[in-house]
Amino acid sequence: ALQLPASSALVMSTGVIGVQLPIDRIEGAMPDLVGALKADAHGLDAAARAIMTTDTYPKMHSLEGDGGYRLAGVCKGAGMIHPNMATMLAVIVTDARLTPEAARLALKQAADASFNRISVDGDTSTNDTVALLANGEAGGPIIEPDTLAFAAFTATLTDLSIHLAQEIVRDGEGATKFVTIRVSGLRNDADAHRVAETIATSPLVKTAIYGGDANWGRILAAAGRSGVPFDPEATALWISSVGPRGEGYLPLQQLVAQGAPLDYDEALATVHFEAADILIQLSLGDGPGQAVMWTCDLSHDYVTINGEYRT
Structure with missing residues (x-):
């Protein structure tokens, strides 16, 4: 033609x-x-x-x-x-x-x-x-x-x-939230990407994000099962979200330092996880390796769309 x-x-x-x-x-x-x-x-x-x-x-x-x-x-x-x-x-x-x-x-x-x-x-x-x-x-x-x-x-x-x-x-199927995951401090970029990817694909992390639950333990658990070695006592975790007027990320809120939870504001953490655009920033040491992944939450609608895909 x-x-x-x-x-x-x-x-x-x-x-x-x-x-x-x-x-x-x-x-x-x-x-x-x-x-x-x-x-x-x-x-x-x-x-x-x-x-x-x-x-x-x-x-x-x-x-x-x-x-x-x-x-x-x-x-x-x-x-x-x-x-x-x-x-x-x-x-x-x-x-x-x-x-x-x-x-x-x-x-x-x-x-x-x-x-x-x-x-x-x-x-x-x-x-x-x-x-x-x-x-x-x-x-x-x-x-x-x-x-x-x-x-x-x-x-x-x-x-x-x-x-x-x-x-x-x-525009992911059933997605209600956009999530940026940044991982740093590992031996190389490949290790950092492996950790970021494990977090990004964790059903428990993704459902917590959907529910607006700042369940940070699920993030660290995903990092721990990634197969990448790191010192748990060197772990630090921050979260943030884009403000309601789309003016960029709000100041980072640190939840974990040296592998232990801080006395953080739970209500503020919930505000971040209830936002439409979320940042998760994880440091696992002082190495040069770093990576970023972009993912979304896992909602009821995702199950519906794929459960009824051919009907």
Whole structure:
């Protein structure tokens, strides 16, 4: 329908696992779909809406780079979200002039800092894709790896990818709260990520967040079973939340120091855990390793959505 070589098309799909796609219907609809394509903001919005499944709103974002190029992206995903990328489809387009190797490396770095740092339910699926397409129409010097221009492009791509990834979490199936988990003080970043991931996928942590219960013991218990060694007496835990007017995080409230609970204000801790945007900050020593994960709570609606998925 596009009069292009078959190798120039990327095929993506999602749906009930194991159920074959209705190829005849897809082929029959192709001429109308091609005729509806638009190379403008309306086309971007239409594409974002077309790929929605249990998403409740379309997800898109755009940025302009310092080199005069632009980037825009759409994505979908709300359930079965967990590294590596899970049931997530994303397409990012740019008019920057990139070598194929530069595009591949930049996308890998951006995905590792964004789409591979989110978890809705700790489950993954058989379908996941993030694609970067570059047409070079912005002109200028070609961007190659290991250059300042490459570093700048990768930073912009990462910012765009983080925004899209966070939108997936905010729209997680049944989600009522968005949670940032920061872990530091371990031997390396991989250890910190493992701890953050264990906390982010803990049903007990996620249900406590849903209920507005600042049950910090569940956070430390998850860290303890992560398999990463650390000194319990070096543990410190803080929480915060975005204020009611969206003015950024409120001052950190420390709940644990040197592995022991402090005489903290329980009512204030409850206020943080009842907020829509929560921060959990955990230090497990004085090592250089650090990581961040973004997750959400686990609600009754998540069970309903997935319990009735095919009905």
